[in-house]
Amino acid sequence: MAAFTTPIPEKTIERLSEYRRTLIACHRRGITHVFSHILAGIHGITAVQVRRDLMLIGFSSDTKKGYDVKVLIDFIDSILYSENTMKVAVMGMGHLGQAITKYFNSKQLNIRITTAFDVDEAKVGQTIMDIPCYHINDFEEVVEENDISIVIISLPSSLASQYTVPIINAGIKGVLNFTSAPLNFPQGIVVENYDITTILEKVAYFVKAAEENNNNQ
């Protein structure tokens, strides 16, 4: 639907996804219109930023009553989502894989986690969090048969690198890597490294830096 061929900046995409969830919450409560400064306040940013993001996707129907909530949701949907549901596989169905599957599939999105993979014989062949779990050795075959385009890697970090080749061979287009192993993929595959340890260490560092600054004052 969207007429854009140049991808929109990453940060704008993140914020659109966040605005969308807030707008859906508004819509559920019967709120029909919302001003840019209200959206901005909820997300801790400026109204200028909100307006700039929406201008960037070509949305400009700001009225005296603010943005029409339903119209804006549909517009963001047309930017973020394919017309067809995008299918996602999870590699590694431990606590993290299960948490991600449950959390993600409980949302009403045009992206679904449909298939799991693991090495644990107790999990293979079972239905876990409502999706079938296959042996990781069958990854390429199952991905191709099921038209899966994105994989979430929630394996132990030490195992992750051995599955980069099957991921490439299977024709996967996007990777969300939760391990702390940096994974390299050829150009054309979108990779997002999302290591929890790094983020927690970052928070800890800024807490420490703030404390040291206080002590020095």
Place this chain on the structure above:
Amino acid sequence: MAAFTTPIPEKTIERLSEYRRTLIACHRRGITHVFSHILAGIHGITAVQVRRDLMLIGFSSDTKKGYDVKVLIDFIDSILYSENTMKVAVMGMGHLGQAITKYFNSKQLNIRITTAFDVDEAKVGQTIMDIPCYHINDFEEVVEENDISIVIISLPSSLASQYTVPIINAGIKGVLNFTSAPLNFPQGIVVENYDITTILEKVAYFVKAAEENNNNQ
């Protein structure tokens, strides 16, 4: 130990945390020295970036053999970590909270998840993933008694906002928010919003954009 009063940029902190893990893996394999371009290659960035990051923290002992792995690990530790272990609480001990606790505490870090909170009576009073689980209503008291400075929020999104006041009152300094509810805290509290849905939607968008570009060519 570190003599910095101005915080180092966020992205540099993230990369330092990532370099550190790579260096530890090198150290375990008996590798004593590593060149900046090797570190750069593993992390998919340029050698200039690596050298700039290390210069920023005042590390400059690059020799003909490359960086001394052990010395660099200790140096990064002195920047990232307090001398005392930093204590972290998890709010919400469902699949995600358990996964984070298990994953994080299995690493050798100077930051520990020591305490869990939940509303589920079946969990309260139990030891889960080797840490005690308290009722969330006792959050302020338990946090103060146990000198906890960071909280990870892995509650259902709909519950998260009602705990911002207890978090502030308890004197928490850093928040890692895994819910999709944007949470506002006063200045002085470090907040990192880390919503899985947003990241997966971002990957999906760039996969879609790449496909559309291919179709247009």
